[in-house]
Every structure is written in C-alpha cells, then in structure tokens.
Amino acid sequence: MKSLKTFTIGGVHPEENKRSANAPIQQLSFPKQAIVPLGQNLGAPSKPIVKRGDEIKTGQLIAKGESFISANLHSPFTGKVLKIDDLLDSSGYRRPAVVIEVGDDVWEEGIDTSAALKREISDDKQSIIDKIKANGIVGLGGATFPTHVKLMVPDGKKAEFLIINGVECEPYLTSDHRLMLEKGEEMLIGIKILMKALSVDQAIVGIENNKADAIKHLTELAQKYEGISIQPLKVKYPQGGEKQLIKAAVNREVPSGKLPIEVGCVVTNVGTAFAVYEAVQKNKPLIERVVTVTGKAVRKPSNFMVRVGTPVQMLLDAAEGLPENTGKMINGGPMMGKAIMSAEVPVVKGTSGILLMKKEESRRKTPQTCIRCSKCTTVCPMGLEPFLLAKMSRLERYEESEKERIMDCIECGSCQFTCPSHLPLLDYLRLGKQRVGQLIRSRK
Amino acid sequence: MNEVLLFALLTLGLLGTVAAVILYFVAQKFKVIEDPKIDLVDDVLPKANCGGCGFPGCRAFAEALVKSADVNKSIDGLNCPVGGNDVMKDAAAILGLEVQEQDPLIAVIRCNGSKANSPAKIDYDGPSTCAFAHNLYAGEGGCPHGCLGLGDCVASCDFDAIHMNPETGLPEVNDKCVACGACVKACPRGIIELRPKGKKDRRIFVSCINEEKGGVAKKNCAVACIGCSKCFKVCPFEAITMNNNLAYIDPIKCKLCRKCVEVCPTDAIHELNFPPRKKKPEVVENTTEKESVPAASSDNKNETQA
Numbered sequence: 001m002k003s004l005k006t007f008t009i010g011g012v013h014p015e016e017n018k019r020s021a022n023a024p025i026q027q028l029s030f031p032k033q034a035i036v037p038l039g040q041n042l043g044a045p046s047k048p049i050v051k052r053g054d055e056i057k058t059g060q061l062i063a064k065g066e067s068f069i070s071a072n073l074h075s076p077f078t079g080k081v082l083k084i085d086d087l088l089d090s091s092g093y094r095r096p097a098v099v100i101e102v103g104d105d106v107w108e109e110g111i112d113t114s115a116a117l118k119r120e121i122s123d124d125k126q127s128i129i130d131k132i133k134a135n136g137i138v139g140l141g142g143a144t145f146p147t148h149v150k151l152m153v154p155d156g157k158k159a160e161f162l163i164i165n166g167v168e169c170e171p172y173l174t175s176d177h178r179l180m181l182e183k184g185e186e187m188l189i190g191i192k193i194l195m196k197a198l199s200v201d202q203a204i205v206g207i208e209n210n211k212a213d214a215i216k217h218l219t220e221l222a223q224k225y226e227g228i229s230i231q232p233l234k235v236k237y238p239q240g241g242e243k244q245l246i247k248a249a250v251n252r253e254v255p256s257g258k259l260p261i262e263v264g265c266v267v268t269n270v271g272t273a274f275a276v277y278e279a280v281q282k283n284k285p286l287i288e289r290v291v292t293v294t295g296k297a298v299r300k301p302s303n304f305m306v307r308v309g310t311p312v313q314m315l316l317d318a319a320e321g322l323p324e325n326t327g328k329m330i331n332g333g334p335m336m337g338k339a340i341m342s343a344e345v346p347v348v349k350g351t352s353g354i355l356l357m358k359k360e361e362s363r364r365k366t367p368q369t370c371i372r373c374s375k376c377t378t379v380c381p382m383g384l385e386p387f388l389l390a391k392m393s394r395l396e397r398y399e400e401s402e403k404e405r406i407m408d409c410i411e412c413g414s415c416q417f418t419c420p421s422h423l424p425l426l427d428y429l430r431l432g433k434q435r436v437g438q439l440i441r442s443r444k
Numbered sequence: 445m446n447e448v449l450l451f452a453l454l455t456l457g458l459l460g461t462v463a464a465v466i467l468y469f470v471a472q473k474f475k476v477i478e479d480p481k482i483d484l485v486d487d488v489l490p491k492a493n494c495g496g497c498g499f500p501g502c503r504a505f506a507e508a509l510v511k512s513a514d515v516n517k518s519i520d521g522l523n524c525p526v527g528g529n530d531v532m533k534d535a536a537a538i539l540g541l542e543v544q545e546q547d548p549l550i551a552v553i554r555c556n557g558s559k560a561n562s563p564a565k566i567d568y569d570g571p572s573t574c575a576f577a578h579n580l581y582a583g584e585g586g587c588p589h590g591c592l593g594l595g596d597c598v599a600s601c602d603f604d605a606i607h608m609n610p611e612t613g614l615p616e617v618n619d620k621c622v623a624c625g626a627c628v629k630a631c632p633r634g635i636i637e638l639r640p641k642g643k644k645d646r647r648i649f650v651s652c653i654n655e656e657k658g659g660v661a662k663k664n665c666a667v668a669c670i671g672c673s674k675c676f677k678v679c680p681f682e683a684i685t686m687n688n689n690l691a692y693i694d695p696i697k698c699k700l701c702r703k704c705v706e707v708c709p710t711d712a713i714h715e716l717n718f719p720p721r722k723k724k725p726e727v728v729e730n731t732t733e734k735e736s737v738p739a740a741s742s743d744n745k746n747e748t749q750a
Binding site: 086091092093094338339341342362363364367424427428430431434 | 565566569570571573575576579580581582583586588656660
C-alpha cells in the first residue's frame with residue numbers, strides 16, 4: 001500500500017479523542033441577550049454603524065471593516081441595540097462589543113434563507129470578491145483572516161492551486177468533520193466559487209485519514225465537480241497549519257516570512273468554503289458557525305450550529321451542563337485553544353469548539369530543567385529550535401531570536417506538548433514573538 | 445652537547461629580541477590614550493552595575509560623565525540613583541564641577557489589589573511569570589491593570605529591595621531600594637513608579653492605575669480608583685490631575701497635606717510614614733464632614749507598603 005501524504009518536518013500525534021464525530025449538527029436556540037464583539041477578525045476591529053436603541057434585523061450590517069485587513073460584521077439576531085460598551089472577552093480583558101436584546105427572528109431583505117441548493121455560479125470574479133467582502137467572511141479555521149484579502153492576489157503573483165483545509169488536526173474538535181458530511185455539496189460549490197474568484201483550475205481538499213466517512217462522501221460528490229480532488233492525508237498534528245498543508249498536498253515549501261501565494265497556493269478552511277457558498281449564492285452574511293462542545297467529562301458531546309454572540313453558557317446547557325469536576329474551559333482545541341475566564345463570553349466567528357477539561361488533566365505539570373533531549377527540535381514543524389528560542393526569550397536576547405527565525409513559529413504547541421520536562425516553551429516563544437514584533441515595527 | 449645548548453639559547457634570545465622590538469613599535473602605533481579621570485570617577489561609583497543610570501555598567505557611566513564634563517562643561521542630566529547625591533558630588537569634584545542636589549527616588553507599587561481587596565475569581569496554573577500571565581489573561585482578580593502577583597519585579601531586583609508579601613500577594617518595597625528602575629521595566633502592567641522619597645520618607649500616592657470606568661473597576665477591586673474627582677476638587681495645590689477615570693498626584697506639587705486621603709471613598713490614596721492622625725479640631729465648623737472623616741481615614745493605610 002502506498003503510504004499517505006503528509007508534511008515532512010516534525011509533527012506530533014496527540015490522542016485524537018474525537019468524541020463528537022457522530023453527533024449531527026443541531027441548531028441551537030437563541031439567547032435573550034447577545035454580545036457581539038467588534039474585533040472578530042484578524043486585523044483592525046470593525047467600526048460600529050448602529051447606536052444605542054436602534055432596531056436591527058438579522059443579517060443587517062452593524063459594523064464596517066474600514067482598513068485593508070478588516071471585515072464587516074452583521075447582526076446575528078433581530079432586536080434592539082442595548083448598548084455599545086467594553087465587555088469581557090474570553091481572556092478577561094475588556095473589548096468593545098455590541099449588546100443586542102434578542103427578539104423574533106426577522107431576516108434582512110435580499111437574503112435567501114431557503115435550504116434549496118443553488119448550483120450555477122452566475123457572479124463574475126469581481127462580484128464574488130465584493131460579495132465575500134460585504135458579507136464579512138473570515139477564515140473559520142481559527143485565525144479569522146478576512147477571506148476577501150486572501151482572494152486579492154497581488155500583482156505579479158499567480159495562484160495555481162486552491163487548497164482546502166479539511167484536516168481538523170486539533171484533537172477533540174469535529175465541527176469541520178460534521179460540516180463536510182452534512183453540507184458537502186454546498187461546500188463543493190463554495191470551492192468552485194473560490195476557484196472562479198482566483199482563476200485557478202485545481203482545488204485540493206486535504207482531509208486526514210481519521211475521517212474516512214468524510215473522504216468517501218466528498219470523493220463521491222466531487223466527481224460531479226471538475227477540478228476538485230480529495231486528498232487523504234496521514235494523521236499528524238499540526239497538518240492544519242497553512243504551510244504544513246501546502247507541503248503535504250502539493251509538496252511545496254513556503255519560504256520563511258512569506259505568504260502561501262509565493263508558491264502559487266491559496267489555503268482556506270472547509271468552513272470558510274461553506275460560508276462563501278452562503279454569501280455568494282444566498283447573499284447570507286457570516287453570522288453563524290458550527291461549534292463543537294466536547295471533553296472527556298461532557299455528558300453529551302455535540303456539534304451545534306450557533307449564531308455569533310450566543311453566550312458559551314447556552315452551549316454548555318445544550319450539552320447537558322457543565323460537568324462537576326471541570327478544571328478548565330477552553331476556546332478551541334487542546335493544542336492551540338485558550339482558556340476562557342467565564343461562561344458569559346460569547347461565541348465569535350473564530351470559535352471552533354468549547355473544550356471542557358477535567359481538573360486532573362487540565363493542571364500544568366511542574367517545569368523541570370531542560371535535559372537537552374532535543375525532542376522539541378525534532379517535532380517543530382517549522383524546523384525551529386524551541387529550546388534555544390525559549391532561552392533567548394528568557395535572557396531577553398530578542399535580536400538573536402529574530403535571526404533564529406522566531407517569527408516563523410506558528411504557535412502550534414508541539415514543542416510544549418512533547419517536552420518531557422514540561423517547560424513552558426510556547427509561552428516563552430509567544431513572548432519572544434511579541435517582543436520581536438515590537439522590535440520590527442519600531443524599525444519602520 | 446654544549447654547542448646544542450648554546451645554539452638553543454642564541455636562537456631563543458634572538459627571537460625574543462625581534463618580537464620585543466616588533467611589539468614595542470606596535471604598542472607605540474596603537475596606543476590608546478584614556479583620560480585618567482575616567483579611572484578616578486569609576487573608583488567613586490558604587491560598582492553595582494545595575495544600569496539604573498541608563499548606561500551599561502558603572503564604567504560606561506564614568507566615561508559618559510567625563511565626556512559630558514569635557515564637551516558640555518556640566519554633568520546635569522546624569523545621575524547615579526544608587527550612589528545618590530554623595531557619589532555625584534564626589535564625581536563632580538574630580539571633574540571640577542558643581543552638581544545639583546537631586547531628590548532621592550524610590551519605587552512605589554501603585555496597586556493595592558491584594559487577595560482580600562480583589563478576590564481571585566479563577567485559578568491560574570500557568571508559569572509563574574507576570575510577562576506570560578499578562579499575555580494570557582486579565583488576572584485572577586479580574587482587574588486588567590492590577591498586580592498579577594507572580595514576582596517579575598522581585599526577580600529583577602539586584603538590591604534585595606522588593607519582596608512579595610504572601611498574605612496580600614503584592615510586592616513590597618523596603619528602604620534598600622535605590623530606584624534603579626529595573627522593576628519598573630520588568631512589570632508588564634506598569635504598576636511600579638519611581639517617586640521622590642519625600643521629607644522624612646513621607647509619601648502620598650494613588651495606589652491604583654486602573655483606567656476603567658468607576659463601576660467596572662470597583663467590581664473587580666474594592667480599593668480601585670473610581671475616578672470620582674473628589675481628591676482633585678479638594679487639593680489646594682493643584683497637584684492632582686484626572687485622566688481616563690484615574691487620579692494622579694504630582695509628587696513635586698504635592699505638599700503632603702493629606703486632604704485627598706481623607707476624601708477618597710475607596711481608600712485608593714495611600715499615605716506612608718505619617719504619624720498617626722489626631723482627632724481633627726480644624727474641621728469643627730463643618731459638622732457633616734466631622735462624622736465622615738474618621739470613617740475615611742481607616743487604619744489600614746499605614747500598614748501597606750512601608
């Protein structure tokens with residue numbers, strides 16, 4: 001048997017724990033009050049265009065993305081704007097958000113809410129990008145990079161491949177997996193739309209081999225769609241990283257500090273492809289997404305279709321409550337997710353899952369001294385030396401760590417996961433990246 | 445046998461002479477003439493090499509002093525916080541200059557969000573470094589400006605002058621502090637400020653840097669500055685400024701009258717090293733204030749951060 005494709009440098013294989021893989025996507029009910037943060041995309045936060053007391057409809061534009069890397073934000077609910085204020089985000093810092101009192105669901109005019117499949121793509125290249133921009137589509141893989149910016153290929157560069165990320169390499173999470181199974185056809189149309197916008201004739205959907213049902217389902221469907229191929233990949237974390245996926249799917253390497261377009265690739269997530277289908281074919285803005293609620297102690301691990309702005313507490317209730325010995329609540333997966341301070345924080349465009357960890361598994365282990373086993377160097381998918389970069393951060397030697405390519409770190413956490421001394425390598429690297437970023441900006 | 449010995453001696457002697465001659469000319473050619481004053485000034489400096497003067501070590505500071513004396517004929521603007529006025533006077537004497545007396549400074553912790561005042565809402569188990577914790581979350585008590593209590597300042601101090609109080613979870617500065625500013629740089633929240641030591645070590649300052657709205661700040665911490673402006677209104681010397689819901693006391697304008705301490709509704713303004721307060725005879729004419737004064741001047745202010 002031919003061995004499956006994957007990326008070549010580093011990588012780890014954490015326990016998969018895909019407990020919610022067989023739970024169909026359920027529509028979650030609406031909250032009484034919703035909090036919609038304004039900074040839901042990478043780049044500049046959106047500027048609000050509604051004010052206190054305004055009546056708004058579902059899908060209505062409430063905040064505009066004005067700078068180059070920014071995205072529009074739409075109201076996920078019908079109701080009244082209670083206030084625009086600084087409210088707690090998941091890390092406990094306050095960020096501006098729109099608070100909506102939720103009423104009956106009335107959609108803004110011009111949005112097709114029917115479930116009917118619309119196959120033929122009538123828009124041309126520019127109008128596809130305009131629609132994606134207007135409907136506030138951002139990358140749903142987690143980084144929330146505005147999709148329309150990705151589609152605007154800079155002059156002198158040419159996209160050859162569109163690579164669709166259906167890898168979902170994070171343990172526990174199944175939101176992309178379920179979406180591929182249940183909305184496969186829509187997703188493929190979305191991919192076709194993206195191909196048209198980029199003028200590429202080859203799209204590759206990379207899916208890890210632990211999702212055999214999704215691979216089979218999409219392979220059958222893709223026969224009808226010319227140019228789309230499904231590529232099964234070996235299970236290895238962090239294959240969902242843009243650069244790792246390009247290496248795995250088309251065996252090209254993105255040079256240090258460059259974007260994928262440098263090697264003729266554009267990468268988007270399967271969730272984004274579905275959102276693009278809805279935005280272009282149905283004129284529906286990005287106001288809902290699939291969120292996995294899971295964890296070893298969760299009574300009913302599930303996948304929910306959730307409107308943005310719904311408090312996390314409602315998802316926990318729908319998954320039959322918070323287990324008693326929960327030690328940590330994590331936004332995202334166990335490898336890259338961040339702990340949430342309170343269940344009152346809302347679901348945002350970038351929330352792919354809520355993971356509840358038991359007390360005993362959530363505690364960090366006591367760090368010990370580095371034993372120079374070089375495991376972190378072996379597993380780093382970017383070919384960095386995490387132990388060295390961590391040491392440089394500790395000694396505040398940021399100029400040297402810049403030379404050692406600290407900015408290439410994708411913060412996947414493989415080094416910390418594998419470290420037998422439980423050293424907080426990723427924390428050091430994040431701090432170093434932040435300081436080096438400041439250094440680079442101060443030079444300009 | 446003798447010939448061999450003689451030959452060896454002659455060869456080595458010749459080699460030595462040639463090398464000596466070369467070295468002599470090289471040494472003449474590349475001679476570095478250093479101002480002897482640098483050594484003299486360096487000798488009077490404290491050799492703490494703390495970097496508090498802004499230069500990498502005492503030697504570099506001595507060089508800077510001599511250079512400034514040669515070029516500008518003054519050493520104003522250069523100060524050794526560790527040595528203080530005495531050392532600066534000695535250095536100035538060597539350089540034949542006068543030096544202005546400067547008020548000695550001390551590090552002041554502008555947060556009183558102790559475990560009692562700002563109870564922990566969550567349990568942080570990450571690495572005990574403020575720099576990491578600051579990147580990850582707002583803090584156990586929930587205040588995004590408050591002390592994280594993980595001791596980056598303690599680790600940065602070369603003078604054994606700052607320690608964590610395990611009861612309050614806050615750092616405390618003792619009189620070993622020389623105001624080198626290492627802790628100011630180390631604190632990711634910018635809580636520590638260098639302020640003049642003041643007469644008899646008496647200091648008044650706002651022990652809070654929270655710029656959130658009053659209600660929000662108060663929710664997380666009982667002793668937060670809520671930006672009520674009462675101190676601003678009562679100050680007879682215009683030493684207090686209000687900015688972003690936060691009061692700041694200018695240590696130079698402040699005449700240590702303690703009126704602001706009395707009016708602060710959240711006890712956010714601290715007074716240090718003052719004698720115990722007498723029962724106020726001077727506010728007799730105002731009967732309403734008479735009752736409120738003892739309540740406002742509660743005893744806990746003198747306890748913290750001696």
